[in-house]
Amino acid sequence: MNERPRVGVSSCLLGHLVRYDGEEKRVPWVSEDLASEVDLVPICPEVGAGMSVPRPPIQIVERASGTREIALVSGSGDVHTAMRHYCDSMRAQLEAQRIHGYLFKARSPSCGLIDTPYFSESGDILRKGPGIWAETLIARWPTLPVADESAVQDEAGRKDFLRRVREFWRGDLLKL
Numbered sequence: 001m002n003e004r005p006r007v008g009v010s011s012c013l014l015g016h017l018v019r020y021d022g023e024e025k026r027v028p029w030v031s032e033d034l035a036s037e038v039d040l041v042p043i044c045p046e047v048g049a050g051m052s053v054p055r056p057p058i059q060i061v062e063r064a065s066g067t068r069e070i071a072l073v074s075g076s077g078d079v080h081t082a083m084r085h086y087c088d089s090m091r092a093q094l095e096a097q098r099i100h101g102y103l104f105k106a107r108s109p110s111c112g113l114i115d116t117p118y119f120s121e122s123g124d125i126l127r128k129g130p131g132i133w134a135e136t137l138i139a140r141w142p143t144l145p146v147a148d149e150s151a152v153q154d155e156a157g158r159k160d161f162l163r164r165v166r167e168f169w170r171g172d173l174l175k176l
């Protein structure tokens with residue numbers, strides 16, 4: 001039984017040096033306040049899928065056929081297959097570990113929750129939506145409390161996220 005909620009988090013929000021540009025993007029509220037309230041489970045799907053730091057930037061492309069995939073912004077090469085495998089395998093791991101919430105990095109092709117741009121094959125932004133890892137997680141656990149870094153910039157957003165996480169965790173304890 002978990003003594004505290006377990007919350008997945010995009011590793012870069014904790015200051016881990018995993019970003020494509022090698023830069024640090026720590027959010028102090030996450031690494032200090034949130035970490036004092038819950039057990040954090042840091043996950044970087046891009047590094048987990050075997051990508052290096054630094055690495056060529058990637059984006060989501062919607063093909064004319066209607067399929068959507070992760071692709072290099074410039075150049076060629078298949079980055080989608082490894083990412084798809086990683087997402088499926090990490091989803092299975094989390095099924096075994098149990099988590100009670102997830103905090104995502106905004107706008108990322110992997111971790112973005114609502115605002116990741118989807119590009120056409122010719123490079124135009126068609127619309128925005130979740131990144132491939134966030135989409136995998138939401139599809140598996142539609143009721144999991146989730147938020148991105150933009151939603152926890154103020155006190156009200158932080159309290160709301162923590163409240164939802166605690167409620168989900170208490171409900172999870174009742175099922176054990």
Ligand code: SF4
Pocket residue numbers: 010011012013018019020043044045046047105108110111
């Ligand atoms: S946004 Fe996600 S994939 Fe990108 S560096 Fe952060 S944790 Fe890794």
